[in-house]
Amino acid sequence: MAGSEPVTAPDQHKPGHRKSGRIGALVTAAALVLMALWGNHEGRVEDIWLIGVAALLVLIVIGDAVLRRNGLRS
Template sequence: MAGDEPVTSPDQHKPAQMKALRVGAVVTAVILLLMTMGNHTGKVEDIFLVLSAGALILMLIVDSVLRRNGLRS
């Protein structure tokens, strides 16, 4: 089977839709923050939801800084 597949380099593959991925990360962070307004009594869930949303937002900020400095396309 492997002999029938064409050999391609990584730059020949279709690039990912980065704008859609960034929008998806923002939407996911907002949804995670909206989940804190549930009918649960403990705050442990809120901590994990806020930390997860914060991690996504931090990754978007780092990506933005790297793109502005020309270190990432």
């Protein structure tokens, strides 16, 4: 019944699973690097963007892990 459930704000709910989000980001970064290595393009601009975005994803995952380990993020 709705009367027995506590009233909570949407920001009090935890978003998704952290571990699956990290794994998904790392798998996506690996796919981007593979696309840079075996793409059907001739120029190097695409390679730079793909590897740059992959590196950014990895840095975000590492930064999130460091912040959570230090207790600066819940």
